[in-house]
Amino acid sequence: MRDGVEWLQVTAEDWLDVHNELLARGAVRFEWLTATHNLGDAFEVTSCVATAAIDERWIVSTSITASVATLAHIYPQADFHERETAQMYGIAFTGRSSTEPAFDAPFEGHPLRRDFALRTRQDATWPGAVEPDAAARRRPSLPPGVLPEWNA
Amino acid sequence: MTEPVTPNPHSTIALHPTSCTSCMLCVRECPDWCISIEAHSEPDPDAPAYSNARRQSMKNVLDTFTIDFGQCMWCGICIEVCPFDALFWSDNPMSTATSRGQVIFGIDELAASLPGARRADGSAAPAIDEPPSGRRKK
Numbered sequence: 001m002r003d004g005v006e007w008l009q010v011t012a013e014d015w016l017d018v019h020n021e022l023l024a025r026g027a028v029r030f031e032w033l034t035a036t037h038n039l040g041d042a043f044e045v046t047s048c049v050a051t052a053a054i055d056e057r058w059i060v061s062t063s064i065t066a067s068v069a070t071l072a073h074i075y076p077q078a079d080f081h082e083r084e085t086a087q088m089y090g091i092a093f094t095g096r097s098s099t100e101p102a103f104d105a106p107f108e109g110h111p112l113r114r115d116f117a118l119r120t121r122q123d124a125t126w127p128g129a130v131e132p133d134a135a136a137r138r139r140p141s142l143p144p145g146v147l148p149e150w151n152a
Numbered sequence: 153m154t155e156p157v158t159p160n161p162h163s164t165i166a167l168h169p170t171s172c173t174s175c176m177l178c179v180r181e182c183p184d185w186c187i188s189i190e191a192h193s194e195p196d197p198d199a200p201a202y203s204n205a206r207r208q209s210m211k212n213v214l215d216t217f218t219i220d221f222g223q224c225m226w227c228g229i230c231i232e233v234c235p236f237d238a239l240f241w242s243d244n245p246m247s248t249a250t251s252r253g254q255v256i257f258g259i260d261e262l263a264a265s266l267p268g269a270r271r272a273d274g275s276a277a278p279a280i281d282e283p284p285s286g287r288r289k290k
Contacts, residue, residue, distance in 0.1 A: 121185075124185065127179050127182075127188035127189070128179045128185075130176065130179070130188070130190065130191070132176070132189070132212040133210055134193070135193070135210070141176075143185070
Protein backbone atom coordinates (compact mmCIF):
# COMPACT_ATOMS: atom_id res chain seq x y z
CA MET A 1 0.00 0.00 0.00
CA ARG A 2 1.45 3.35 -1.06
CA ASP A 3 -0.50 6.62 -1.21
CA GLY A 4 -3.75 4.71 -0.94
CA VAL A 5 -2.77 2.40 -3.80
CA GLU A 6 -2.61 -1.35 -3.35
CA TRP A 7 -0.58 -3.27 -5.95
CA LEU A 8 -1.79 -6.75 -6.78
CA GLN A 9 0.05 -9.29 -8.91
CA VAL A 10 -2.38 -11.97 -10.04
CA THR A 11 -2.33 -14.93 -12.39
CA ALA A 12 -4.06 -14.66 -15.75
CA GLU A 13 -6.73 -17.13 -14.59
CA ASP A 14 -7.58 -14.92 -11.60
CA TRP A 15 -7.71 -11.71 -13.67
CA LEU A 16 -11.49 -11.57 -13.99
CA ASP A 17 -12.21 -12.94 -10.49
CA VAL A 18 -9.97 -10.36 -8.86
CA HIS A 19 -11.75 -7.53 -10.67
CA ASN A 20 -15.14 -8.96 -9.72
CA GLU A 21 -14.03 -9.05 -6.11
CA LEU A 22 -12.67 -5.50 -6.21
CA LEU A 23 -15.94 -4.32 -7.75
CA ALA A 24 -17.80 -5.99 -4.88
CA ARG A 25 -15.49 -4.18 -2.45
CA GLY A 26 -16.52 -0.81 -3.90
CA ALA A 27 -14.02 -0.28 -6.72
CA VAL A 28 -16.59 1.15 -9.08
CA ARG A 29 -14.25 3.44 -11.01
CA PHE A 30 -12.22 1.86 -13.78
CA GLU A 31 -9.30 4.26 -14.18
CA TRP A 32 -7.13 2.75 -16.89
CA LEU A 33 -5.78 -0.40 -18.47
CA THR A 34 -2.56 -0.82 -20.38
CA ALA A 35 0.13 -3.37 -21.17
CA THR A 36 3.87 -3.82 -21.34
CA HIS A 37 5.60 -5.98 -23.92
CA ASN A 38 8.21 -8.24 -22.37
CA LEU A 39 9.49 -9.57 -25.71
CA GLY A 40 8.17 -12.53 -27.64
CA ASP A 41 4.60 -13.31 -26.69
CA ALA A 42 5.07 -12.29 -23.04
CA PHE A 43 3.01 -9.33 -21.93
CA GLU A 44 2.11 -7.70 -18.66
CA VAL A 45 -1.44 -6.33 -18.53
CA THR A 46 -2.16 -3.76 -15.83
CA SER A 47 -5.38 -2.10 -14.75
CA CYS A 48 -6.25 0.49 -12.14
CA VAL A 49 -9.57 0.60 -10.33
CA ALA A 50 -10.69 2.94 -7.57
CA THR A 51 -13.56 3.60 -5.20
CA ALA A 52 -16.07 6.30 -6.10
CA ALA A 53 -14.34 8.79 -3.80
CA ILE A 54 -10.91 7.73 -5.16
CA ASP A 55 -9.70 7.30 -1.57
CA GLU A 56 -8.65 3.72 -2.31
CA ARG A 57 -7.09 2.46 -5.54
CA TRP A 58 -5.88 -0.90 -6.73
CA ILE A 59 -3.38 -1.53 -9.51
CA VAL A 60 -3.78 -5.08 -10.75
CA SER A 61 -1.13 -6.65 -12.90
CA THR A 62 -0.89 -10.03 -14.63
CA SER A 63 1.63 -11.75 -16.88
CA ILE A 64 0.01 -13.21 -19.96
CA THR A 65 0.87 -14.84 -23.23
CA ALA A 66 -1.11 -13.26 -26.05
CA SER A 67 -4.58 -13.24 -24.45
CA VAL A 68 -6.49 -12.46 -21.26
CA ALA A 69 -10.15 -12.36 -20.26
CA THR A 70 -12.07 -9.17 -21.01
CA LEU A 71 -13.35 -6.88 -18.27
CA ALA A 72 -15.68 -4.92 -20.54
CA HIS A 73 -18.85 -6.66 -19.30
CA ILE A 74 -18.18 -5.76 -15.65
CA TYR A 75 -16.50 -2.38 -16.31
CA PRO A 76 -17.93 -0.69 -19.42
CA GLN A 77 -15.09 1.87 -19.14
CA ALA A 78 -12.62 -0.93 -19.89
CA ASP A 79 -14.03 -1.34 -23.37
CA PHE A 80 -12.03 1.41 -25.06
CA HIS A 81 -8.87 0.67 -23.08
CA GLU A 82 -9.02 -2.94 -24.19
CA ARG A 83 -9.57 -1.98 -27.83
CA GLU A 84 -6.62 0.39 -27.64
CA THR A 85 -4.37 -2.13 -25.88
CA ALA A 86 -5.36 -4.86 -28.32
CA GLN A 87 -4.44 -2.68 -31.29
CA MET A 88 -1.25 -1.29 -29.82
CA TYR A 89 0.13 -4.60 -28.52
CA GLY A 90 -1.61 -7.20 -30.66
CA ILE A 91 -3.00 -9.08 -27.66
CA ALA A 92 -6.50 -10.53 -27.49
CA PHE A 93 -9.11 -9.91 -24.82
CA THR A 94 -11.21 -13.05 -24.87
CA GLY A 95 -14.97 -12.86 -24.53
CA ARG A 96 -15.37 -9.42 -26.10
CA SER A 97 -18.44 -8.78 -28.26
CA SER A 98 -16.58 -6.37 -30.59
CA THR A 99 -12.99 -6.52 -31.77
CA GLU A 100 -13.07 -3.25 -33.70
CA PRO A 101 -9.69 -1.46 -33.55
CA ALA A 102 -9.57 1.67 -31.41
CA PHE A 103 -7.92 3.91 -34.00
CA ASP A 104 -8.25 4.27 -37.72
CA ALA A 105 -4.53 4.85 -38.05
CA PRO A 106 -2.27 4.21 -41.05
CA PHE A 107 0.27 1.97 -39.28
CA GLU A 108 0.76 -1.71 -39.80
CA GLY A 109 1.53 -3.97 -36.89
CA HIS A 110 1.48 -3.09 -33.23
CA PRO A 111 3.41 0.09 -32.42
CA LEU A 112 3.96 -0.49 -28.71
CA ARG A 113 5.61 -3.88 -29.14
CA ARG A 114 9.31 -3.82 -28.51
CA ASP A 115 10.08 -5.30 -31.91
CA PHE A 116 8.09 -2.66 -33.82
CA ALA A 117 10.28 -1.01 -36.45
CA LEU A 118 10.22 2.78 -36.18
CA ARG A 119 10.07 4.32 -39.65
CA THR A 120 11.64 7.60 -38.61
CA ARG A 121 14.76 5.67 -37.67
CA GLN A 122 15.26 4.49 -41.22
CA ASP A 123 17.00 7.76 -42.15
CA ALA A 124 18.38 8.65 -38.73
CA THR A 125 21.95 7.92 -37.72
CA TRP A 126 22.19 5.91 -34.55
CA PRO A 127 24.54 7.72 -32.15
CA GLY A 128 25.41 4.40 -30.49
CA ALA A 129 27.36 3.23 -33.56
CA VAL A 130 30.36 5.31 -32.43
CA GLU A 131 33.21 3.15 -31.13
CA PRO A 132 35.73 5.30 -29.21
CA ASP A 133 38.50 2.71 -29.35
CA ALA A 134 38.77 2.00 -33.06
CA ALA A 135 41.35 -0.73 -32.53
CA ALA A 136 39.04 -2.74 -30.26
CA ARG A 137 37.45 -5.34 -32.51
CA ARG A 138 33.93 -5.89 -31.32
CA ARG A 139 30.79 -7.07 -32.96
CA PRO A 140 29.10 -3.83 -34.01
CA SER A 141 26.12 -3.00 -31.80
CA LEU A 142 22.80 -2.57 -33.49
CA PRO A 143 20.06 -0.21 -32.40
CA PRO A 144 16.60 -1.38 -31.33
CA GLY A 145 13.51 -0.48 -33.32
CA VAL A 146 15.11 -0.80 -36.76
CA LEU A 147 15.09 -3.53 -39.37
CA PRO A 148 18.42 -5.23 -40.21
CA GLU A 149 18.20 -4.22 -43.87
CA TRP A 150 18.12 -0.52 -42.92
CA ASN A 151 21.68 -0.88 -41.69
CA ALA A 152 22.85 -2.69 -44.80
CA MET B 153 5.91 1.61 -12.74
CA THR B 154 7.81 2.57 -9.63
CA GLU B 155 8.57 5.85 -7.89
CA PRO B 156 8.64 9.01 -10.02
CA VAL B 157 12.20 9.34 -11.24
CA THR B 158 12.45 13.07 -10.81
CA PRO B 159 10.37 15.37 -8.66
CA ASN B 160 10.74 18.17 -11.19
CA PRO B 161 9.87 17.27 -14.77
CA HIS B 162 11.79 20.26 -16.06
CA SER B 163 15.01 19.63 -14.21
CA THR B 164 18.18 18.87 -16.11
CA ILE B 165 20.69 16.06 -16.24
CA ALA B 166 24.20 16.81 -15.00
CA LEU B 167 27.43 15.29 -16.31
CA HIS B 168 30.63 14.90 -14.34
CA PRO B 169 32.96 14.84 -17.37
CA THR B 170 36.04 13.26 -15.79
CA SER B 171 33.96 10.33 -14.50
CA CYS B 172 32.79 9.48 -18.02
CA THR B 173 34.75 6.69 -19.71
CA SER B 174 32.94 7.08 -23.07
CA CYS B 175 31.66 3.54 -22.61
CA MET B 176 28.62 4.43 -24.78
CA LEU B 177 26.14 2.63 -22.53
CA CYS B 178 23.92 5.70 -22.05
CA VAL B 179 24.02 6.49 -25.76
CA ARG B 180 22.97 2.97 -26.71
CA GLU B 181 20.30 2.65 -24.04
CA CYS B 182 18.66 6.02 -24.69
CA PRO B 183 15.25 5.21 -26.21
CA ASP B 184 15.13 8.60 -27.94
CA TRP B 185 18.64 8.55 -29.39
CA CYS B 186 19.12 11.99 -27.85
CA ILE B 187 22.60 11.47 -26.39
CA SER B 188 25.67 11.51 -28.56
CA ILE B 189 29.32 11.11 -27.66
CA GLU B 190 32.45 11.79 -29.64
CA ALA B 191 35.55 10.25 -28.16
CA HIS B 192 38.91 8.88 -29.13
CA SER B 193 41.29 6.51 -27.45
CA GLU B 194 44.89 7.24 -26.64
CA PRO B 195 47.67 5.29 -24.91
CA ASP B 196 47.09 5.17 -21.17
CA PRO B 197 50.25 6.50 -19.45
CA ASP B 198 49.07 5.26 -16.04
CA ALA B 199 48.48 1.68 -17.13
CA PRO B 200 50.88 -0.90 -15.65
CA ALA B 201 53.44 -2.08 -18.19
CA TYR B 202 53.15 -5.82 -18.71
CA SER B 203 56.10 -7.41 -20.48
CA ASN B 204 53.82 -9.83 -22.36
CA ALA B 205 51.25 -7.19 -23.39
CA ARG B 206 50.09 -7.77 -26.95
CA ARG B 207 49.03 -4.17 -27.38
CA GLN B 208 49.33 -0.86 -25.65
CA SER B 209 46.74 -0.16 -22.92
CA MET B 210 44.41 2.52 -24.20
CA LYS B 211 42.00 4.83 -22.47
CA ASN B 212 39.05 6.66 -23.91
CA VAL B 213 39.10 10.43 -23.94
CA LEU B 214 35.77 12.22 -24.13
CA ASP B 215 35.66 14.92 -26.80
CA THR B 216 31.99 15.89 -26.87
CA PHE B 217 28.97 14.77 -24.89
CA THR B 218 25.62 16.10 -26.02
CA ILE B 219 22.12 15.65 -24.69
CA ASP B 220 19.38 16.97 -26.92
CA PHE B 221 16.73 18.08 -24.42
CA GLY B 222 14.41 18.71 -27.34
CA GLN B 223 14.11 14.94 -27.68
CA CYS B 224 14.81 13.83 -24.10
CA MET B 225 11.74 12.49 -22.30
CA TRP B 226 13.30 12.54 -18.82
CA CYS B 227 13.12 8.78 -18.45
CA GLY B 228 16.40 8.66 -16.50
CA ILE B 229 17.63 5.45 -18.15
CA CYS B 230 20.99 7.07 -18.96
CA ILE B 231 21.48 7.96 -15.30
CA GLU B 232 20.51 4.48 -14.20
CA VAL B 233 22.78 2.61 -16.63
CA CYS B 234 25.89 4.75 -16.06
CA PRO B 235 28.29 2.40 -14.23
CA PHE B 236 30.73 5.22 -13.47
CA ASP B 237 28.47 7.70 -11.65
CA ALA B 238 28.96 10.32 -14.34
CA LEU B 239 25.30 11.27 -14.86
CA PHE B 240 22.96 12.69 -12.23
CA TRP B 241 19.53 14.23 -11.92
CA SER B 242 19.97 17.91 -11.21
CA ASP B 243 17.55 20.29 -9.54
CA ASN B 244 18.71 23.04 -11.88
CA PRO B 245 15.71 24.00 -13.96
CA MET B 246 15.82 24.01 -17.74
CA SER B 247 15.83 27.62 -18.85
CA THR B 248 13.41 28.66 -21.54
CA ALA B 249 14.83 28.49 -25.01
CA THR B 250 14.09 30.48 -28.12
CA SER B 251 15.98 28.28 -30.55
CA ARG B 252 16.59 24.62 -31.05
CA GLY B 253 20.30 24.97 -30.40
CA GLN B 254 19.68 26.20 -26.87
CA VAL B 255 18.20 22.87 -25.77
CA ILE B 256 21.16 20.88 -27.07
CA PHE B 257 23.49 20.76 -24.08
CA GLY B 258 27.19 20.06 -24.46
CA ILE B 259 29.73 19.13 -21.78
CA ASP B 260 29.92 22.69 -20.39
CA GLU B 261 26.17 23.13 -20.04
CA LEU B 262 25.72 19.66 -18.56
CA ALA B 263 28.56 20.20 -16.09
CA ALA B 264 27.04 23.55 -15.12
CA SER B 265 24.12 21.60 -13.63
CA LEU B 266 26.44 19.74 -11.22
CA PRO B 267 25.96 22.13 -8.25
CA GLY B 268 22.26 21.18 -8.02
CA ALA B 269 22.81 17.51 -8.84
CA ARG B 270 22.31 14.60 -6.51
CA ARG B 271 22.71 10.84 -6.47
CA ALA B 272 19.93 8.32 -6.11
CA ASP B 273 20.53 8.24 -2.33
CA GLY B 274 20.08 12.04 -2.12
CA SER B 275 23.73 12.93 -1.51
CA ALA B 276 25.36 15.65 -3.58
CA ALA B 277 27.08 14.87 -6.85
CA PRO B 278 30.82 15.62 -7.08
CA ALA B 279 31.88 19.13 -8.06
CA ILE B 280 33.46 19.54 -11.46
CA ASP B 281 37.02 19.81 -10.05
CA GLU B 282 36.60 16.78 -7.77
CA PRO B 283 38.07 13.46 -8.91
CA PRO B 284 35.74 10.70 -10.15
CA SER B 285 33.84 9.12 -7.29
CA GLY B 286 32.60 6.09 -9.15
CA ARG B 287 34.51 3.16 -10.55
CA ARG B 288 36.70 5.29 -12.79
CA LYS B 289 39.79 5.77 -10.68
CA LYS B 290 41.69 8.20 -12.84
